[in-house]
Amino acid sequence: MTSRREAILQASATAIAERGVRGLRVSDVAEVAGVSPGLLYYHFKDRDGLLAAALTYINDRARAYRTASDHSESARERLISQMLGEIQENPEVREISLAWNELRACAVYEPALRDPLARTARRWNQEIADTIRLAQAVGEVADEIDPDEAGLIATALTEGLSSRWLCGELETDTAREHLRKGLEKLLPQPAARSRPARRTAARG
Amino acid sequence: MTSRREAILQASATAIAERGVRGLRVSDVAEVAGVSPGLLYYHFKDRDGLLAAALTYINDRARAYRTASDHSESARERLISQMLGEIQENPEVREISLAWNELRACAVYEPALRDPLARTARRWNQEIADTIRLAQAVGEVADEIDPDEAGLIATALTEGLSSRWLCGELETDTAREHLRKGLEKLLPQPAARSRPARRTAARG
Numbered sequence: 001m002t003s004r005r006e007a008i009l010q011a012s013a014t015a016i017a018e019r020g021v022r023g024l025r026v027s028d029v030a031e032v033a034g035v036s037p038g039l040l041y042y043h044f045k046d047r048d049g050l051l052a053a054a055l056t057y058i059n060d061r062a063r064a065y066r067t068a069s070d071h072s073e074s075a076r077e078r079l080i081s082q083m084l085g086e087i088q089e090n091p092e093v094r095e096i097s098l099a100w101n102e103l104r105a106c107a108v109y110e111p112a113l114r115d116p117l118a119r120t121a122r123r124w125n126q127e128i129a130d131t132i133r134l135a136q137a138v139g140e141v142a143d144e145i146d147p148d149e150a151g152l153i154a155t156a157l158t159e160g161l162s163s164r165w166l167c168g169e170l171e172t173d174t175a176r177e178h179l180r181k182g183l184e185k186l187l188p189q190p191a192a193r194s195r196p197a198r199r200t201a202a203r204g
Numbered sequence: 205m206t207s208r209r210e211a212i213l214q215a216s217a218t219a220i221a222e223r224g225v226r227g228l229r230v231s232d233v234a235e236v237a238g239v240s241p242g243l244l245y246y247h248f249k250d251r252d253g254l255l256a257a258a259l260t261y262i263n264d265r266a267r268a269y270r271t272a273s274d275h276s277e278s279a280r281e282r283l284i285s286q287m288l289g290e291i292q293e294n295p296e297v298r299e300i301s302l303a304w305n306e307l308r309a310c311a312v313y314e315p316a317l318r319d320p321l322a323r324t325a326r327r328w329n330q331e332i333a334d335t336i337r338l339a340q341a342v343g344e345v346a347d348e349i350d351p352d353e354a355g356l357i358a359t360a361l362t363e364g365l366s367s368r369w370l371c372g373e374l375e376t377d378t379a380r381e382h383l384r385k386g387l388e389k390l391l392p393q394p395a396a397r398s399r400p401a402r403r404t405a406a407r408g
Contacts, residue, residue: 102309105306109224117373121373156364159368160359160367164308164325167318167322181353182361186389
């Protein structure tokens with residue numbers, strides 16, 4: 001049962017990424033997922049229920065690949081790697097990012113999408129804010145940074161750069177480089193540590 | 205003739221803001237603008253030509269309201285005001301922002317939109333980069349900031365926050381406050397000046 005539910009959500013994410021929310025037909029999603037429309041309605045009630053569940057699914061998938069590559073010993077570097085994980089040369093990352101970008105744009109026109117989208121975005125902001133708090137606790141991000149505020153700004157910058165990347169306006173490397181530069185400014189190291197830390201990095 | 209061209213572009217921006225690019229019909233735009241479809245095709249060749257011209261029109265309108273309220277004596281404050289001008293409680297700003305947000309999202313699915321969008325965004329980036337250079341020339345933004353890089357990051361952050369504002373996820377004041385905080389970090393004052401300048405502001 002769980003795997004059918006997941007197959008439906010995966011098919012929804014692919015359909016949204018490929019053709020957009022406005023072209024999304026519940027019957028097509030059911031067909032791609034290999035389930036009956038009845039089972040889809042049983043799980044998600046209606047199209048809005050499916051879209052809300054797809055948003056949570058997309059954020060869960062993004063969290064998985066965000067945190068997959070953050071092996072650095074530095075908490076601040078892990079934080080930056082997590083954000084950079086949203087922009088990668090990788091078909092899964094591109095598909096999930098396309099679906100998120102499209103859901104965000106459509107929420108303007110589909111009020112039923114707004115609450116689930118706001119909830120999902122808030123969860124993402126909070127995850128990043130918590131990671132900032134962790135980096136502050138070990139003295140790698142300046143204490144004067146407000147984690148909730150910086151979390152919201154960092155995720156909004158990520159969305160803005162991701163959107164330009166998905167349009168082909170920025171190459172993957174250029175988008176990632178600008179994201180890193182922006183995050184380094186938004187999440188400064190504590191004043192006393194910043195110089196020695198940089199010197200060490202340059203030596204290594 | 206010029207005013208008819210402008211009426212067509214205004215009608216296009218409104219139609220895109222209200223119903224999205226995918227719902228845009230050239231014949232509806234012609235009707236709202238009070239012109240014949242033939243005249244519209246005479247000016248813009250086809251739907252893609254109309255969308256490309258609408259992008260330039262939207263950036264020109266945005267530039268006008270961006271620079272309308274930057275009366276500060278400080279070049280850095282004028283720069284920040286220009287960026288904040290993109291998020292305002294104002295029907296015109298909301299309409300133009302909605303249209304831009306929608307064109308950006310649709311460029312993913314409509315390849316013909318990508319080049320005109322990239323050109324328009326590049327023009328916006330460059331205008332902001334030039335304003336940063338100006339603020340650097342009078343010693344109000346730190347010299348180590350790369351104006352082109354910072355211009356791209358600042359406009360991407362503006363788009364990211366604007367998108368959340370248009371979805372109703374952020375109130376106008378909250379979106380503006382986060383944009384200001386982000387820009388202050390991305391465009392720091394020169395080190396020697398930053399403390400005295402802040403103290404003066406606190407006293408006034």
